[in-house]
Amino acid sequence: MPDTADLAARLRFVLARTSHPGNIGSAARAIRTMGFTRMELVNPAHFPDREANALAAGADDVLEHAGVHGELVDALTGCSFALGLSARRRGITLPELGPREAARQALAAAERGEQVALLFGNERSGLANEELAHCHAMVRIPSVDDFSSLNLSQAVQVMAYELRMAALGDEVPAPPPEHDEPLADAALMEQFYRHLAQTLDDIEFHKGREPTTIMLRLRKLFQRAQPDQRELRVLHGILADAQRMATLAKHK
């Protein structure tokens, strides 16, 4: 698999006719947090702009290197695969993908050496049909029908995240084991449950009630906790102290 920097260089985020420079900055930040750097702008209303830099929050390198184009086709130079992001279903016969599948396909194309574009539309009007006409598929983030439009930079964030997840694939670092101590096995758990049952007897917890149900509940609780051996030793210690106190109380 090619190096992730090579892959990132083959994936570009194209923003068409952006009205608010702040969204350009937020989009730069969104892509930078997920390891991407390429942004192309098509006829932005205001750019460069202080608002864009303010919202980029340090992702100024993305803004500095962003290409600014008068025509969409120039922003797509070299691209053989383009995905158009749209909140609305269009009367256009393009295949429609969800963000995850779109990210998988985009990454697969980039891994084959293709250049890939993710195209985002204007804040108010979205992508025009002529813009979608450059795309190979449409991507809809599955928002609710009666309030479907995400903020532009948030739509960028969703796609950047999905691309990163797809790129990490199996390499997503496994969470570190929480236990540096070996977990208690079935035999140790049984020993603990016997100690617990005996202690509940000793402290007269049951008061004539049948102990079976409560023991089952407690088992469920401790099984869920999957204690390690050190934790179990602490619990045994607590039980032993409770037993000792019960004996003292009896002999008072």
Ligand code: SAH
């Ligand atoms: N009314 C416009 C919304 C524009 S929001 C429309 O219907 O498309 C600005 C851009 O953010 C959109 O052009 C699109 O690229 C992206 N976007 C917002 N919500 C989205 C969604 N639910 N799915 C896919 N893209 C979305």
